[in-house]
Amino acid sequence: MNKAKLESQKDLEDIFTALNRQIYSYVYFRTGYSKEIAEDLTQEVFLRVWEKRNDFNSKKGNIRTWVYRIARNLVIDEYRKKKDIPNFNNFEGQSRGIEEEMIINDMQSFILNKMKDLNEAEQELISLYYIEGLELKEVSEIINKSYDATKMAINRALHKLKNICNE
């Protein structure tokens, strides 16, 4: 996905096809694992992508990090609107998630429940780096921190999650 410009319907469709699952996953984990909110917000992300297409500058970063930043801002707006951390669905004791599209084993449902004890920034780092599999450099661009600071923050978040899981 190396678009330099976003000009046509085809460009937008290509971007949607390439990134919608990652963005959906990111929004899903950041908004209380709600399918409805994730669907609405992800749709909104790609409408914003089209609205703001002239703002994209390939010299400042790749299209994936740009789309993620739009998603991130929308999620933050959503938090502001609701003035509360979303009410997380509970995965405990389920081999299959509440959402039909999410197939998880017992261990993963245990981890997802423990993730709720991390703060928002830590949850975001775990989601971006480990679940969606972005590169460290991309994560640092999305959260607007230096490479080294991001690396340290990710390590800390993982370490904290491991400790919570082992409590």
Add this chain to the structure above:
Amino acid sequence: MNENELIKQLHSIKVTPDKDWENRTLRLLGITVKTQQSANNKLRSYYFNLAYKNIMGGIITLIVAVLLAGGTAVASDAARPGDLFYPVDTFMEQVQRSFTSDPQALADLEINIMQERVREMEQLQTENNMGGLENALGEMNAQAERIQERVEALNQLREENKIQTEDQQQIMQKLQDQLQAHLEVMNQVQNQLQEKTGEDSEKAQQQLQQVQTSFQQGLQETINQFQNETGVQLEYNNEEQQQNQGTEDQIQNQNQNQNQVNPSGSNGSSNGTSNQNGGN
């Protein structure tokens, strides 16, 4: 649990959206892009003509300003395809679209604009202006597509529970009422064209037939689809119902004449076109 095990588990958590949602969103994005591009092209084309042809730029700007200020819309509104002020007319419609963000109001606006297109077609035929009539029919086809796009957008919003079925029902009822009236007018125009001779007249007849088909197969199917999906049966008032039946009979007779088809049991509104109308 050690870190490696934790990382492995995190890597294998996958959440994917519904395929249906993906398809719906792709459609929505397509509609958004098309709508915006269509609006931009119209404006671009208008400004291009204004700049390069240099046709009384100041006067047109003044008229636009007067119209924007709520003054009389007679000069441009009465214009027909091919008239000097016609671009002003379509530009004003574009301005109205730009200022209308509510999807239902937008659909309503497009239906009203269609009424204007039909009026233009009727006048041009009366004046025997075949060149203008051809342009008008092209505009009608384009307008029918716009209405379809708007209705698709409403369908999408309804499916996502962002608007109520009742809200869309009002629009669909209006569309159905007007569609029948438009078909009636087109039928009259078609009859009058048949009485004329000449290449232009035949061409206009063929084009009109295409528009009729696009109305019946495009817009009418859109209405039927709404009725099927929601279970709502749109109403016909008695007067219109009579008109509709008359229209259907006339169209059917016309099609029989033109295509030299001899269907068995051609019993008015109980078959053919009336089925497309969703019965009732």
